[in-house]
Amino acid sequence: MPHWLQLMLDSLPSLLWAALIFTVPLTLLSFVLGLTVGLGAALGRLFGPKPVVALVRFYVWIFRGTPLLVQLFLIFYGLPSVGILLDAFTAALIGFTLNIGAYTSEIIRAAIGSVPKGQWEAAYSIGMTWSQAMRRTILPQAGRVAVPPLSNTFISLVKDTSLAAAITVPEMFQAAQRIVATTYEPLILYVEAAILYLAMSSVLSALQTRLEGRLNRYGGFLEARS
Amino acid sequence: MIGLANIGKRFGDNLVLKGVTVAIAEGSVTALVGPSGGGKSTLLRCINLLEIPTSGTVRIGDETLEFRPGVRVPTADIRRLRLQTGMVFQNFQLFPHRTAIENVMEGLVTVLGWSSQKAHERALALLEKVGMAHKADAWPATLSGGQQQRVAIARALAPSPKVLLCDEPTSALDPELAQEVVDVLGQLASEGTTMVMATHDLRLASKIAQEAVFLDAGVIVEQGPSATLFGNPERERTKRFIATLKQEAADKEAGA
Ligand SMILES: Nc1ncnc2c1ncn2[C@@H]1O[C@H](COP(=O)(O)OP(=O)(O)OP(=O)(O)O)[C@@H](O)[C@H]1O
Ligand SMILES: [Mg+2]
Numbered sequence: 001m002p003h004w005l006q007l008m009l010d011s012l013p014s015l016l017w018a019a020l021i022f023t024v025p026l027t028l029l030s031f032v033l034g035l036t037v038g039l040g041a042a043l044g045r046l047f048g049p050k051p052v053v054a055l056v057r058f059y060v061w062i063f064r065g066t067p068l069l070v071q072l073f074l075i076f077y078g079l080p081s082v083g084i085l086l087d088a089f090t091a092a093l094i095g096f097t098l099n100i101g102a103y104t105s106e107i108i109r110a111a112i113g114s115v116p117k118g119q120w121e122a123a124y125s126i127g128m129t130w131s132q133a134m135r136r137t138i139l140p141q142a143g144r145v146a147v148p149p150l151s152n153t154f155i156s157l158v159k160d161t162s163l164a165a166a167i168t169v170p171e172m173f174q175a176a177q178r179i180v181a182t183t184y185e186p187l188i189l190y191v192e193a194a195i196l197y198l199a200m201s202s203v204l205s206a207l208q209t210r211l212e213g214r215l216n217r218y219g220g221f222l223e224a225r226s
Numbered sequence: 227m228i229g230l231a232n233i234g235k236r237f238g239d240n241l242v243l244k245g246v247t248v249a250i251a252e253g254s255v256t257a258l259v260g261p262s263g264g265g266k267s268t269l270l271r272c273i274n275l276l277e278i279p280t281s282g283t284v285r286i287g288d289e290t291l292e293f294r295p296g297v298r299v300p301t302a303d304i305r306r307l308r309l310q311t312g313m314v315f316q317n318f319q320l321f322p323h324r325t326a327i328e329n330v331m332e333g334l335v336t337v338l339g340w341s342s343q344k345a346h347e348r349a350l351a352l353l354e355k356v357g358m359a360h361k362a363d364a365w366p367a368t369l370s371g372g373q374q375q376r377v378a379i380a381r382a383l384a385p386s387p388k389v390l391l392c393d394e395p396t397s398a399l400d401p402e403l404a405q406e407v408v409d410v411l412g413q414l415a416s417e418g419t420t421m422v423m424a425t426h427d428l429r430l431a432s433k434i435a436q437e438a439v440f441l442d443a444g445v446i447v448e449q450g451p452s453a454t455l456f457g458n459p460e461r462e463r464t465k466r467f468i469a470t471l472k473q474e475a476a477d478k479e480a481g482a
Contacts, residue, residue: 121276122319126333127309127385129301136336140323 004188011179011189015196018175022089023200026161026171030093031154034100041105046112056105063102069163071095076167092164096157103153111146112138144215151208155201162197172196227252228389228420233272233282235265235444242268244444245282250389250422250437255415257435257452258424261467265444266424270391273422274311275304286310287388309337312382316394318374320366326377327353327362333385345384352380356410372403376410383419390414392423396430401478408433428471432456440464 001009045056063071076091086094115138123133165174176193180186228250235243242265250256258266271277273284279293289307291299320329330349334340340348353359356376366374375395382390395411396404408430415421415434425431431438431452438452440459448455448464459465 116319118315118317118319119321121313122315122321124276124308125274125311125313125315126381127305127337128333129305132336136332137321144323 004185007183007185007188008192011176011192014175014179015172015193018170019172019196019200022164022169022171023158023161026089026092026096026164026169027154027158030096030100031157033093033097035104035150037097037101038104038108041101042108042112045105045109059098060102060105063099064106068095068099068160069166071099072163072167088164088168091167092161092169096161096164100153100157104150107146107149107153108142111142114145115141147212147215148208151204151211155204155208158200158204159197162193227285227287228273228422229283229285230269230273231283231285233269233284234280235268235272235277236280242444243272243279246441246444246446248439248446248449250420252388252420253418254437255419255421255423255435256437256439257431258422258439258441259426259428259431259455259467259471260441260447263443264441266441267393269441270313270393270422270424273389273391274308274313276313278304309385310388312385312387312390314375314378314382314390314392314395317398318366318371318378320374320378320381322366325363325365326358326369329366329377330380330384333381338385349380349384352383353377355413356380357406370403371399372406375399375403375407379407379410379414383414389420389422392421392425394424394426396425396427404430426471426474428456428468428475440467442467 041056041059044052045060048056072092072095075095076086076088079086079091119137119141120133123137128136161171162173164171165177168174170178173193176189180189183189230246230248233243233246234241246265246269248256248269258269260266268277272279272282273286275284275291278299280295281293283290283292284307285291286307287310289310291303291307293299320326321332324332327346327349330352331342331345334345334348335342350359350362353362356379358373358376358380361369361373361377366377369377375398379390379395392411396407399407404427408427411421411423411430412434421434423431423435435452437449438455439449440447440455440461440463442463448459448461455464456468459468
Protein backbone atom coordinates (compact mmCIF):
# COMPACT_ATOMS: atom_id res chain seq x y z
CA MET A 1 0.00 0.00 0.00
CA PRO A 2 1.43 3.42 -0.92
CA HIS A 3 2.43 5.70 1.91
CA TRP A 4 -0.15 8.37 1.17
CA LEU A 5 -3.05 5.91 1.16
CA GLN A 6 -1.82 4.34 4.40
CA LEU A 7 -1.68 7.77 6.01
CA MET A 8 -5.15 8.67 4.81
CA LEU A 9 -6.61 5.44 6.12
CA ASP A 10 -4.84 5.80 9.46
CA SER A 11 -6.09 9.34 9.95
CA LEU A 12 -9.59 8.70 8.66
CA PRO A 13 -11.07 7.61 12.01
CA SER A 14 -9.85 10.78 13.76
CA LEU A 15 -11.25 12.99 11.02
CA LEU A 16 -14.58 11.18 10.90
CA TRP A 17 -14.84 11.27 14.67
CA ALA A 18 -14.19 15.01 14.72
CA ALA A 19 -16.79 15.45 11.98
CA LEU A 20 -19.30 13.37 13.91
CA ILE A 21 -18.97 15.11 17.26
CA PHE A 22 -18.21 18.68 16.09
CA THR A 23 -18.77 19.44 12.40
CA VAL A 24 -22.16 17.78 12.08
CA PRO A 25 -23.69 19.00 15.36
CA LEU A 26 -22.33 22.50 14.82
CA THR A 27 -23.82 22.58 11.31
CA LEU A 28 -27.22 21.20 12.27
CA LEU A 29 -27.62 23.19 15.48
CA SER A 30 -26.55 26.50 14.02
CA PHE A 31 -28.71 25.99 10.95
CA VAL A 32 -31.85 25.18 12.94
CA LEU A 33 -31.23 28.02 15.38
CA GLY A 34 -30.20 30.37 12.57
CA LEU A 35 -33.33 29.54 10.63
CA THR A 36 -35.44 30.34 13.70
CA VAL A 37 -33.65 33.65 14.15
CA GLY A 38 -34.03 34.29 10.41
CA LEU A 39 -37.78 33.62 10.44
CA GLY A 40 -38.26 35.89 13.45
CA ALA A 41 -36.13 38.60 11.87
CA ALA A 42 -37.98 38.33 8.55
CA LEU A 43 -41.37 38.62 10.26
CA GLY A 44 -40.10 41.53 12.33
CA ARG A 45 -38.78 43.26 9.26
CA LEU A 46 -42.00 42.72 7.29
CA PHE A 47 -44.67 43.22 9.92
CA GLY A 48 -43.02 44.70 13.01
CA PRO A 49 -43.20 48.26 14.31
CA LYS A 50 -40.60 50.76 13.12
CA PRO A 51 -38.01 50.20 15.87
CA VAL A 52 -38.05 46.45 15.22
CA VAL A 53 -37.64 47.03 11.50
CA ALA A 54 -34.67 49.30 12.17
CA LEU A 55 -33.13 46.78 14.57
CA VAL A 56 -33.44 43.93 12.08
CA ARG A 57 -31.96 46.03 9.29
CA PHE A 58 -29.03 46.94 11.51
CA TYR A 59 -28.48 43.30 12.47
CA VAL A 60 -28.56 42.11 8.86
CA TRP A 61 -26.30 44.96 7.78
CA ILE A 62 -23.66 44.07 10.36
CA PHE A 63 -23.66 40.31 9.89
CA ARG A 64 -23.78 40.32 6.11
CA GLY A 65 -21.25 43.12 5.82
CA THR A 66 -18.45 41.66 7.93
CA PRO A 67 -16.43 38.47 7.41
CA LEU A 68 -17.61 35.41 9.27
CA LEU A 69 -14.07 34.80 10.52
CA VAL A 70 -13.95 38.28 12.05
CA GLN A 71 -17.31 37.68 13.70
CA LEU A 72 -16.06 34.43 15.24
CA PHE A 73 -12.87 36.12 16.52
CA LEU A 74 -14.90 38.95 18.03
CA ILE A 75 -17.16 36.56 19.88
CA PHE A 76 -14.45 34.18 21.10
CA TYR A 77 -11.43 36.43 21.60
CA GLY A 78 -13.08 39.86 21.83
CA LEU A 79 -15.96 39.37 24.21
CA PRO A 80 -13.83 38.18 27.17
CA SER A 81 -12.49 41.76 27.35
CA VAL A 82 -15.96 42.87 28.42
CA GLY A 83 -16.32 39.93 30.79
CA ILE A 84 -18.16 37.51 28.52
CA LEU A 85 -16.26 34.25 28.44
CA LEU A 86 -17.54 31.52 26.15
CA ASP A 87 -16.14 28.10 25.42
CA ALA A 88 -15.09 27.60 21.82
CA PHE A 89 -18.04 25.49 20.71
CA THR A 90 -20.60 27.90 22.19
CA ALA A 91 -18.84 30.86 20.62
CA ALA A 92 -18.85 29.14 17.23
CA LEU A 93 -22.49 28.16 17.62
CA ILE A 94 -23.48 31.75 18.43
CA GLY A 95 -21.42 33.13 15.57
CA PHE A 96 -22.78 30.73 12.97
CA THR A 97 -26.35 31.10 14.24
CA LEU A 98 -26.28 34.89 13.99
CA ASN A 99 -24.61 34.76 10.61
CA ILE A 100 -27.08 32.21 9.21
CA GLY A 101 -29.94 34.19 10.80
CA ALA A 102 -28.94 37.31 8.89
CA TYR A 103 -28.68 35.56 5.53
CA THR A 104 -31.82 33.43 5.90
CA SER A 105 -33.90 36.38 7.11
CA GLU A 106 -33.37 38.03 3.74
CA ILE A 107 -34.22 34.80 1.90
CA ILE A 108 -37.39 34.29 3.95
CA ARG A 109 -38.42 37.91 3.63
CA ALA A 110 -38.16 37.75 -0.16
CA ALA A 111 -40.02 34.43 -0.23
CA ILE A 112 -42.91 35.74 1.88
CA GLY A 113 -43.03 38.83 -0.30
CA SER A 114 -43.24 36.68 -3.42
CA VAL A 115 -46.60 35.19 -2.41
CA PRO A 116 -49.26 37.20 -4.28
CA LYS A 117 -51.45 39.57 -2.27
CA GLY A 118 -54.47 37.70 -3.60
CA GLN A 119 -53.50 34.69 -1.49
CA TRP A 120 -53.79 36.77 1.69
CA GLU A 121 -57.16 38.00 0.49
CA ALA A 122 -58.36 34.50 -0.34
CA ALA A 123 -57.30 33.37 3.14
CA TYR A 124 -58.99 36.32 4.83
CA SER A 125 -62.10 35.88 2.69
CA ILE A 126 -62.73 32.45 4.19
CA GLY A 127 -62.37 33.94 7.67
CA MET A 128 -58.77 33.21 8.58
CA THR A 129 -56.95 35.36 11.10
CA TRP A 130 -53.58 36.85 10.26
CA SER A 131 -51.70 34.01 11.92
CA GLN A 132 -53.85 31.32 10.32
CA ALA A 133 -53.29 32.90 6.92
CA MET A 134 -49.57 33.07 7.62
CA ARG A 135 -49.24 29.48 8.81
CA ARG A 136 -51.65 27.76 6.45
CA THR A 137 -51.43 29.80 3.27
CA ILE A 138 -48.42 32.08 3.05
CA LEU A 139 -45.56 30.19 4.71
CA PRO A 140 -46.11 26.92 2.82
CA GLN A 141 -45.92 28.79 -0.47
CA ALA A 142 -43.02 30.94 0.70
CA GLY A 143 -41.27 27.75 1.84
CA ARG A 144 -41.45 26.36 -1.65
CA VAL A 145 -39.70 29.48 -2.94
CA ALA A 146 -37.16 29.57 -0.11
CA VAL A 147 -36.00 25.95 -0.25
CA PRO A 148 -33.39 26.26 -3.02
CA PRO A 149 -31.59 29.31 -1.56
CA LEU A 150 -31.86 27.90 1.97
CA SER A 151 -30.33 24.62 0.81
CA ASN A 152 -27.46 26.53 -0.73
CA THR A 153 -26.94 28.37 2.55
CA PHE A 154 -26.92 25.06 4.39
CA ILE A 155 -24.33 23.54 2.07
CA SER A 156 -22.11 26.61 2.43
CA LEU A 157 -22.46 26.32 6.18
CA VAL A 158 -21.07 22.77 6.24
CA LYS A 159 -17.92 24.03 4.57
CA ASP A 160 -17.78 27.23 6.63
CA THR A 161 -17.68 25.28 9.90
CA SER A 162 -14.01 24.72 9.07
CA LEU A 163 -13.52 28.34 10.13
CA ALA A 164 -14.31 27.24 13.69
CA ALA A 165 -10.85 25.63 13.70
CA ALA A 166 -9.46 29.15 13.97
CA ILE A 167 -11.15 29.63 17.34
CA THR A 168 -9.91 26.27 18.66
CA VAL A 169 -13.00 24.14 18.03
CA PRO A 170 -11.62 20.63 17.37
CA GLU A 171 -13.80 20.02 14.32
CA MET A 172 -12.73 18.04 11.27
CA PHE A 173 -10.35 20.55 9.74
CA GLN A 174 -8.62 21.12 13.05
CA ALA A 175 -8.23 17.37 13.46
CA ALA A 176 -6.44 17.35 10.10
CA GLN A 177 -4.24 20.26 11.19
CA ARG A 178 -3.26 18.42 14.36
CA ILE A 179 -2.24 15.33 12.41
CA VAL A 180 -0.22 17.51 10.04
CA ALA A 181 1.64 18.90 13.05
CA THR A 182 2.95 15.43 13.90
CA THR A 183 3.30 13.86 10.44
CA TYR A 184 4.46 16.88 8.38
CA GLU A 185 2.23 15.72 5.51
CA PRO A 186 0.05 18.77 4.79
CA LEU A 187 -0.72 17.85 1.20
CA ILE A 188 -2.07 14.40 1.99
CA LEU A 189 -4.06 15.43 5.06
CA TYR A 190 -5.59 18.54 3.55
CA VAL A 191 -6.54 16.67 0.39
CA GLU A 192 -8.22 14.12 2.62
CA ALA A 193 -10.11 16.84 4.49
CA ALA A 194 -11.13 18.41 1.19
CA ILE A 195 -12.45 15.05 -0.05
CA LEU A 196 -14.51 14.61 3.11
CA TYR A 197 -16.05 18.11 2.80
CA LEU A 198 -16.74 17.39 -0.86
CA ALA A 199 -18.46 14.14 0.08
CA MET A 200 -20.67 15.88 2.63
CA SER A 201 -21.73 18.66 0.31
CA SER A 202 -22.35 16.20 -2.53
CA VAL A 203 -24.67 14.15 -0.36
CA LEU A 204 -26.49 17.32 0.68
CA SER A 205 -26.79 18.50 -2.94
CA ALA A 206 -28.36 15.19 -3.88
CA LEU A 207 -30.80 15.51 -0.97
CA GLN A 208 -31.60 19.07 -2.08
CA THR A 209 -32.48 17.87 -5.57
CA ARG A 210 -34.82 15.24 -4.15
CA LEU A 211 -36.46 17.70 -1.76
CA GLU A 212 -37.07 20.20 -4.54
CA GLY A 213 -38.54 17.43 -6.66
CA ARG A 214 -40.97 16.56 -3.88
CA LEU A 215 -41.97 20.19 -3.41
CA ASN A 216 -42.72 20.38 -7.11
CA ARG A 217 -45.27 17.62 -6.85
CA TYR A 218 -48.24 19.97 -6.83
CA GLY A 219 -47.88 20.63 -10.50
CA GLY A 220 -45.14 23.24 -10.32
CA PHE A 221 -47.71 25.82 -9.34
CA LEU A 222 -45.20 28.62 -9.31
CA GLU A 223 -44.75 28.32 -13.04
CA ALA A 224 -48.44 27.76 -13.64
CA ARG A 225 -49.82 30.77 -11.91
CA SER A 226 -47.72 33.53 -13.45
CA MET B 227 -80.65 40.87 4.27
CA ILE B 228 -77.64 43.05 3.60
CA GLY B 229 -77.56 46.76 4.00
CA LEU B 230 -74.89 49.21 3.03
CA ALA B 231 -75.58 52.72 4.21
CA ASN B 232 -73.63 55.76 3.14
CA ILE B 233 -70.44 53.87 2.42
CA GLY B 234 -67.51 56.16 1.80
CA LYS B 235 -64.05 54.94 0.91
CA ARG B 236 -60.97 57.02 0.49
CA PHE B 237 -57.54 55.88 -0.75
CA GLY B 238 -55.28 58.74 0.25
CA ASP B 239 -56.72 61.78 -1.51
CA ASN B 240 -58.79 59.67 -3.86
CA LEU B 241 -62.42 59.43 -2.78
CA VAL B 242 -63.45 56.21 -4.48
CA LEU B 243 -66.90 55.65 -2.96
CA LYS B 244 -68.99 58.69 -2.19
CA GLY B 245 -71.81 57.64 0.07
CA VAL B 246 -73.18 54.45 -1.46
CA THR B 247 -76.43 53.05 -0.09
CA VAL B 248 -77.72 49.68 -1.25
CA ALA B 249 -80.12 47.13 0.22
CA ILE B 250 -79.84 43.55 -0.89
CA ALA B 251 -82.73 41.23 -0.20
CA GLU B 252 -82.15 37.69 0.93
CA GLY B 253 -82.15 35.27 -1.98
CA SER B 254 -81.66 37.99 -4.57
CA VAL B 255 -78.87 38.45 -7.06
CA THR B 256 -77.54 41.95 -7.58
CA ALA B 257 -75.25 42.91 -10.43
CA LEU B 258 -72.82 45.80 -9.99
CA VAL B 259 -72.07 47.34 -13.35
CA GLY B 260 -70.26 50.46 -14.40
CA PRO B 261 -67.17 51.78 -16.08
CA SER B 262 -63.70 50.68 -15.09
CA GLY B 263 -62.51 52.46 -11.98
CA GLY B 264 -66.07 53.27 -10.95
CA GLY B 265 -65.63 51.50 -7.62
CA LYS B 266 -67.34 48.13 -8.16
CA SER B 267 -64.53 46.04 -6.71
CA THR B 268 -64.01 48.47 -3.88
CA LEU B 269 -67.71 48.33 -2.97
CA LEU B 270 -67.70 44.50 -3.00
CA ARG B 271 -64.59 44.45 -0.87
CA CYS B 272 -66.21 46.84 1.56
CA ILE B 273 -68.93 44.24 2.11
CA ASN B 274 -66.50 41.58 3.35
CA LEU B 275 -64.17 44.23 4.76
CA LEU B 276 -61.11 43.34 2.71
CA GLU B 277 -61.26 47.11 2.41
CA ILE B 278 -62.32 48.98 5.50
CA PRO B 279 -64.83 51.69 4.60
CA THR B 280 -63.80 55.16 5.64
CA SER B 281 -67.36 55.86 6.72
CA GLY B 282 -70.79 54.30 6.69
CA THR B 283 -72.55 51.22 7.98
CA VAL B 284 -72.36 47.62 6.83
CA ARG B 285 -75.05 45.23 7.93
CA ILE B 286 -75.20 41.52 7.19
CA GLY B 287 -78.01 39.62 8.88
CA ASP B 288 -77.82 40.48 12.58
CA GLU B 289 -74.31 41.85 12.46
CA THR B 290 -73.89 45.58 12.03
CA LEU B 291 -70.67 47.57 11.96
CA GLU B 292 -70.35 51.29 11.79
CA PHE B 293 -67.28 53.01 10.37
CA ARG B 294 -66.08 56.54 11.09
CA PRO B 295 -62.96 58.26 9.85
CA GLY B 296 -60.10 57.74 12.26
CA VAL B 297 -61.94 55.17 14.39
CA ARG B 298 -60.43 51.69 14.34
CA VAL B 299 -62.87 48.81 14.33
CA PRO B 300 -61.64 45.78 16.30
CA THR B 301 -60.27 42.92 14.16
CA ALA B 302 -62.55 40.44 15.91
CA ASP B 303 -65.65 42.40 14.80
CA ILE B 304 -64.36 42.54 11.26
CA ARG B 305 -63.81 38.80 11.19
CA ARG B 306 -67.25 38.10 12.66
CA LEU B 307 -68.86 40.04 9.84
CA ARG B 308 -66.54 38.61 7.23
CA LEU B 309 -67.47 35.08 8.26
CA GLN B 310 -70.99 35.80 6.97
CA THR B 311 -69.60 36.28 3.48
CA GLY B 312 -67.86 34.27 0.79
CA MET B 313 -65.87 35.73 -2.07
CA VAL B 314 -65.03 34.62 -5.60
CA PHE B 315 -62.12 36.43 -7.21
CA GLN B 316 -61.49 37.32 -10.82
CA ASN B 317 -58.31 35.21 -10.92
CA PHE B 318 -59.63 32.40 -8.70
CA GLN B 319 -56.91 32.55 -6.03
CA LEU B 320 -57.13 28.89 -5.13
CA PHE B 321 -54.49 27.81 -2.64
CA PRO B 322 -51.96 26.26 -5.04
CA HIS B 323 -50.41 23.98 -2.41
CA ARG B 324 -53.72 22.28 -1.62
CA THR B 325 -55.80 19.96 -3.75
CA ALA B 326 -59.25 20.98 -4.95
CA ILE B 327 -61.01 19.33 -2.04
CA GLU B 328 -58.46 20.61 0.49
CA ASN B 329 -59.16 24.11 -0.79
CA VAL B 330 -62.84 23.65 -0.03
CA MET B 331 -62.17 22.03 3.36
CA GLU B 332 -59.69 24.69 4.48
CA GLY B 333 -62.16 27.19 5.91
CA LEU B 334 -64.23 24.49 7.60
CA VAL B 335 -61.26 22.85 9.32
CA THR B 336 -58.99 25.81 10.06
CA VAL B 337 -61.54 28.52 10.74
CA LEU B 338 -64.65 26.69 11.95
CA GLY B 339 -62.79 23.82 13.60
CA TRP B 340 -64.72 21.02 11.93
CA SER B 341 -63.32 17.49 11.99
CA SER B 342 -61.63 16.69 8.71
CA GLN B 343 -64.05 13.83 8.08
CA LYS B 344 -67.11 16.06 8.38
CA ALA B 345 -65.41 18.78 6.32
CA HIS B 346 -64.49 16.23 3.67
CA GLU B 347 -68.12 15.17 3.32
CA ARG B 348 -69.37 18.71 2.94
CA ALA B 349 -66.56 19.65 0.57
CA LEU B 350 -67.31 16.67 -1.63
CA ALA B 351 -71.00 17.57 -1.74
CA LEU B 352 -70.10 21.12 -2.77
CA LEU B 353 -67.68 19.92 -5.45
CA GLU B 354 -70.50 17.70 -6.69
CA LYS B 355 -72.73 20.74 -6.89
CA VAL B 356 -70.26 22.69 -9.04
CA GLY B 357 -69.51 19.63 -11.15
CA MET B 358 -65.98 19.16 -9.88
CA ALA B 359 -66.24 16.04 -7.70
CA HIS B 360 -64.28 14.04 -10.26
CA LYS B 361 -61.33 16.41 -9.77
CA ALA B 362 -61.43 16.43 -5.97
CA ASP B 363 -57.81 15.33 -5.63
CA ALA B 364 -56.37 17.43 -8.44
CA TRP B 365 -53.87 20.22 -7.86
CA PRO B 366 -55.20 23.63 -8.91
CA ALA B 367 -52.36 24.10 -11.40
CA THR B 368 -53.65 21.10 -13.36
CA LEU B 369 -57.20 22.51 -13.73
CA SER B 370 -58.55 24.78 -16.45
CA GLY B 371 -59.56 28.31 -15.50
CA GLY B 372 -63.24 27.42 -15.52
CA GLN B 373 -62.61 24.41 -13.33
CA GLN B 374 -60.52 26.46 -10.90
CA GLN B 375 -63.25 29.05 -10.66
CA ARG B 376 -65.85 26.38 -9.92
CA VAL B 377 -63.67 25.00 -7.13
CA ALA B 378 -63.25 28.56 -5.86
CA ILE B 379 -67.04 28.93 -5.78
CA ALA B 380 -67.30 25.73 -3.73
CA ARG B 381 -64.62 27.03 -1.37
CA ALA B 382 -66.47 30.31 -0.89
CA LEU B 383 -69.73 28.48 -0.19
CA ALA B 384 -68.28 25.98 2.26
CA PRO B 385 -68.90 27.90 5.50
CA SER B 386 -72.51 28.63 4.39
CA PRO B 387 -72.13 32.38 3.99
CA LYS B 388 -75.17 34.66 3.95
CA VAL B 389 -73.93 36.24 0.75
CA LEU B 390 -71.64 35.25 -2.08
CA LEU B 391 -69.58 38.15 -3.44
CA CYS B 392 -68.22 37.69 -6.97
CA ASP B 393 -65.74 40.11 -8.49
CA GLU B 394 -65.79 39.61 -12.26
CA PRO B 395 -66.01 35.83 -11.89
CA THR B 396 -65.84 35.18 -15.63
CA SER B 397 -63.64 37.91 -17.02
CA ALA B 398 -60.40 35.92 -16.86
CA LEU B 399 -62.00 33.08 -18.85
CA ASP B 400 -62.48 32.21 -22.51
CA PRO B 401 -66.15 32.26 -23.57
CA GLU B 402 -66.72 28.48 -23.34
CA LEU B 403 -65.07 28.30 -19.94
CA ALA B 404 -66.99 31.37 -18.82
CA GLN B 405 -70.19 29.58 -19.78
CA GLU B 406 -69.62 26.71 -17.35
CA VAL B 407 -69.09 29.23 -14.54
CA VAL B 408 -72.20 31.17 -15.57
CA ASP B 409 -74.16 27.91 -15.46
CA VAL B 410 -72.98 27.15 -11.94
CA LEU B 411 -73.76 30.66 -10.71
CA GLY B 412 -77.16 30.49 -12.41
CA GLN B 413 -77.95 27.25 -10.64
CA LEU B 414 -76.91 28.73 -7.28
CA ALA B 415 -79.10 31.75 -7.96
CA SER B 416 -82.10 29.56 -8.73
CA GLU B 417 -81.53 27.77 -5.41
CA GLY B 418 -81.83 31.08 -3.59
CA THR B 419 -78.18 31.95 -2.91
CA THR B 420 -77.85 35.64 -2.17
CA MET B 421 -75.23 37.08 -4.49
CA VAL B 422 -73.63 40.37 -5.33
CA MET B 423 -71.44 40.39 -8.41
CA ALA B 424 -69.37 42.97 -10.16
CA THR B 425 -69.30 42.22 -13.84
CA HIS B 426 -68.80 43.57 -17.34
CA ASP B 427 -70.55 40.53 -18.75
CA LEU B 428 -74.06 41.63 -19.69
CA ARG B 429 -74.96 38.05 -20.59
CA LEU B 430 -74.02 36.89 -17.09
CA ALA B 431 -75.73 39.83 -15.43
CA SER B 432 -79.00 39.62 -17.33
CA LYS B 433 -79.20 35.85 -17.02
CA ILE B 434 -78.70 35.72 -13.27
CA ALA B 435 -79.37 39.05 -11.64
CA GLN B 436 -82.81 40.38 -10.75
CA GLU B 437 -81.38 43.61 -9.43
CA ALA B 438 -78.74 45.86 -10.91
CA VAL B 439 -76.75 48.80 -9.61
CA PHE B 440 -74.96 51.17 -11.96
CA LEU B 441 -71.95 52.64 -10.24
CA ASP B 442 -69.92 55.42 -11.80
CA ALA B 443 -67.17 57.47 -10.18
CA GLY B 444 -68.12 56.23 -6.74
CA VAL B 445 -71.81 57.10 -6.83
CA ILE B 446 -74.87 55.06 -7.72
CA VAL B 447 -76.26 56.57 -10.88
CA GLU B 448 -79.21 54.26 -11.15
CA GLN B 449 -80.49 51.09 -9.54
CA GLY B 450 -83.47 48.84 -9.99
CA PRO B 451 -84.64 45.61 -11.60
CA SER B 452 -81.95 44.40 -14.00
CA ALA B 453 -84.43 44.03 -16.87
CA THR B 454 -85.23 47.73 -16.63
CA LEU B 455 -81.66 48.87 -16.07
CA PHE B 456 -80.29 46.86 -18.99
CA GLY B 457 -83.33 47.17 -21.29
CA ASN B 458 -84.72 50.58 -20.65
CA PRO B 459 -82.49 52.68 -18.42
CA GLU B 460 -83.66 56.09 -17.26
CA ARG B 461 -80.46 58.08 -17.03
CA GLU B 462 -78.49 59.23 -20.01
CA ARG B 463 -75.22 58.01 -18.50
CA THR B 464 -76.64 54.53 -17.92
CA LYS B 465 -77.98 54.39 -21.47
CA ARG B 466 -74.62 55.25 -22.91
CA PHE B 467 -72.81 52.71 -20.75
CA ILE B 468 -75.24 49.87 -21.52
CA ALA B 469 -74.99 50.72 -25.21
CA THR B 470 -71.19 50.41 -25.11
CA LEU B 471 -71.43 47.09 -23.27
CA LYS B 472 -73.84 45.74 -25.89
CA GLN B 473 -71.62 47.04 -28.67
CA GLU B 474 -68.57 45.36 -27.10
CA ALA B 475 -70.45 42.10 -26.76
CA ALA B 476 -71.62 42.26 -30.38
CA ASP B 477 -68.09 43.05 -31.57
CA LYS B 478 -66.75 40.08 -29.64
CA GLU B 479 -69.44 37.84 -31.10
CA ALA B 480 -68.62 39.05 -34.61
CA GLY B 481 -64.92 38.64 -34.00
CA ALA B 482 -65.31 35.11 -32.64
N1 LIG C 1 -55.73 49.59 -2.86
C1 LIG C 1 -55.96 50.74 -3.54
N2 LIG C 1 -55.17 51.81 -3.33
C2 LIG C 1 -55.39 52.97 -4.01
N3 LIG C 1 -56.36 53.15 -4.90
C3 LIG C 1 -57.17 52.13 -5.15
C4 LIG C 1 -57.01 50.87 -4.50
N4 LIG C 1 -57.97 50.01 -4.95
C5 LIG C 1 -58.69 50.72 -5.85
N5 LIG C 1 -58.21 51.98 -5.97
C6 LIG C 1 -58.77 53.03 -6.84
O1 LIG C 1 -60.15 53.08 -6.62
C7 LIG C 1 -60.85 53.34 -7.82
C8 LIG C 1 -61.93 52.31 -8.01
O2 LIG C 1 -61.34 51.07 -8.24
P1 LIG C 1 -62.16 49.72 -8.35
O3 LIG C 1 -61.17 48.62 -8.53
O4 LIG C 1 -63.11 49.61 -7.24
O5 LIG C 1 -62.96 49.95 -9.72
P2 LIG C 1 -63.80 48.91 -10.55
O6 LIG C 1 -65.11 49.54 -10.77
O7 LIG C 1 -63.78 47.58 -9.89
O8 LIG C 1 -63.00 48.86 -11.91
P3 LIG C 1 -62.77 47.64 -12.91
O9 LIG C 1 -64.01 47.54 -13.75
O10 LIG C 1 -61.59 48.07 -13.73
O11 LIG C 1 -62.50 46.42 -12.11
C9 LIG C 1 -59.81 53.37 -8.92
O12 LIG C 1 -59.53 54.72 -9.20
C10 LIG C 1 -58.62 52.71 -8.31
O13 LIG C 1 -57.43 53.24 -8.83
MG1 LIG D 1 -62.93 45.72 -10.38
